[in-house]
Amino acid sequence: MQKSLYIARALARQGWRVVVVEEHGWGLLSPARFSRFVDAFHLVPSGGGKHYVDALVAIAEAEKAELFVPCSGAGTTHEDALAADKMRRQRTSAKSSDGFRAVIQDPELVLELHEKDKFITLTRSYSLDAPESILVDSPQELLKLLRLPKQPPRILKCAAELDDVGRSDLTLYPLRNKAGAPDFKATERRISSLPIPISKQTPYIAQEFIGGGRTTEWCTHSTIDEQGNVLAFVCCPSNDMLMTYHPLPSNHPLGQRALAWTREFMRRVKKDAKWQGRAIQGHYSFDFIHQPDADAGEGEQGAEYWNNGRLVAIECNPRVHTAVGLLAENPKFGSVYDLDVGRSKEQPALIEPLPRAKPMSWLAHDVPARLLPHLVPRFLRKLVHPLWLTSREAGSSSSQVVAGGGSHFDLAAPGERDAAWDQEDPLPFVVFYHVTWPYLVLRQVLVRRRAWSRINVSTARIFEC
Numbered sequence: 001m002q003k004s005l006y007i008a009r010a011l012a013r014q015g016w017r018v019v020v021v022e023e024h025g026w027g028l029l030s031p032a033r034f035s036r037f038v039d040a041f042h043l044v045p046s047g048g049g050k051h052y053v054d055a056l057v058a059i060a061e062a063e064k065a066e067l068f069v070p071c072s073g074a075g076t077t078h079e080d081a082l083a084a085d086k087m088r089r090q091r092t093s094a095k096s097s098d099g100f101r102a103v104i105q106d107p108e109l110v111l112e113l114h115e116k117d118k119f120i121t122l123t124r125s126y127s128l129d130a131p132e133s134i135l136v137d138s139p140q141e142l143l144k145l146l147r148l149p150k151q152p153p154r155i156l157k158c159a160a161e162l163d164d165v166g167r168s169d170l171t172l173y174p175l176r177n178k179a180g181a182p183d184f185k186a187t188e189r190r191i192s193s194l195p196i197p198i199s200k201q202t203p204y205i206a207q208e209f210i211g212g213g214r215t216t217e218w219c220t221h222s223t224i225d226e227q228g229n230v231l232a233f234v235c236c237p238s239n240d241m242l243m244t245y246h247p248l249p250s251n252h253p254l255g256q257r258a259l260a261w262t263r264e265f266m267r268r269v270k271k272d273a274k275w276q277g278r279a280i281q282g283h284y285s286f287d288f289i290h291q292p293d294a295d296a297g298e299g300e301q302g303a304e305y306w307n308n309g310r311l312v313a314i315e316c317n318p319r320v321h322t323a324v325g326l327l328a329e330n331p332k333f334g335s336v337y338d339l340d341v342g343r344s345k346e347q348p349a350l351i352e353p354l355p356r357a358k359p360m361s362w363l364a365h366d367v368p369a370r371l372l373p374h375l376v377p378r379f380l381r382k383l384v385h386p387l388w389l390t391s392r393e394a395g396s397s398s399s400q401v402v403a404g405g406g407s408h409f410d411l412a413a414p415g416e417r418d419a420a421w422d423q424e425d426p427l428p429f430v431v432f433y434h435v436t437w438p439y440l441v442l443r444q445v446l447v448r449r450r451a452w453s454r455i456n457v458s459t460a461r462i463f464e465c
Contacts, residue, residue, distance in 0.1 A: 001458070002031075003321070005422075006328035018039050026460060042059050052076065065087075069320075070320075085107055101337075116315060120205070123265070126264075128264065129312045136198060142206055154173045157204060218237060220285060225342030232351040237409045243411075243457065246415075262286060325360055359416050362458055440462065
């Protein structure tokens with residue numbers, strides 16, 4: 001993953017000896033393996049589980065690791081937390097915990113943040129704004145909910161599994177007929193045929209839909225220390241699969257509001273008796289929706305526009321966000337991982353993207369998704385893959401974001417720099433585009449033999465369907 005390289009380079013520039021661990025299979029030809037900033041590279045069993053955890057702990061012990069910084073995907077975040085917990089306990093029993101730091105939360109807190117229904121419940125318990133959400137474990141229970149009077153329109157999100165197909169599905173429930181009235185028969189047919197069925201094993205969240213023509217999505221990355229302080233922060237305009245990252249200026253009112261929200265959330269976590277004595281440090285990647293006031297004027301959006309309206313937290317990923325690439329250009333970024341961070345009572349200086357930070361994207365996404373669609377006829381693209389469309393053809397509601405103060409973010413356009421490029425470390429760039437991705441595509445076609453809907457170049461993820 002690109003984000004692991006950003007952090008590996010930042011640590012190496014701080015003088016660390018860097019050991020990178022990837023999973024067997026898709027991680028075999030990881031670009032990090034070829035980085036001049038990586039001193040050692042190991043492979044562990046893929047898919048999580050006990051063997052994965054034990055392998056991580058064994059490598060940390062063999063390498064005499066003093067710092068553990070997980071950069072995992074969603075599928076192994078909890079196992080990374082379990083491994084970190086085991087490492088901490090081993091160091092404590094050996095009376096050497098002062099020389100070790102794991103930048104990940106307690107395993108139970110990781111689950112509370114990662115699982116959408118638990119995160120929303122936690123957020124609302126802290127009196128912070130989150131969508132009104134109800135967990136359902138059968139189509140019948142969902143229908144009963146939708147039939148209640150004065151129900152807001154709802155979207156469905158699987159609470160227990162990664163849903164590659166449904167993650168971008170914003171279908172509003174109940175479905176409506178041509179006259180605009182609820183059509184519960186059509187609704188029942190649809191919810192009974194979801195790719196992941198609604199069941200006790202795979203419950204869904206029936207979540208309030210936060211709509212409006214000018215709602216905007218935002219993603220953030222925060223690095224948090226043991227005291228709950230925000231050490232590093234970045235905020236970007238977002239959509240359902242972000243491939244161009246624009247750094248929001250640090251003085252922008254929406255970014256300041258998201259930062260204040262994050263600090264308040266961490267203050268509540270630190271005070272919460274449930275988490276006393278447990279690890280709260282780690283990476284927190286919150287996703288927000290900004291819904292402006294109904295009476296907000298059209299046109300240029302000033303500070304008042306962004307300071308008012310709802311800022312609703314819809315999700316938390318307790319792991320490193322790809323947006324960390326915007327922080328990695330700051331030469332001070334690596335200092336947030338120093339061993340003594342969080343042990344001082346003084347408020348640390350906040351690390352943010354440099355004022356000159358440029359939007360970033362990936363050539364391997366820009367060429368097929370943004371350049372070739374203008375050169376290849378639509379019928380040929382549909383023949384190659386039914387979803388081979390430009391962002392604008394696909395109707396992305398969040399492709400254009402006007403942020404006020406002259407800021408305009410086109411999420412459907414390429415960035416001003418390639419996110420895989422580092423002039424001091426060029427080989428991973430070559431490997432990423434000419435070795436890693438050809439290998440992953442061939443592996444998908446010849447080994448896994450499963451259909452796919454789209455590809456996230458930055459995370460090396462192929463969305464199967």
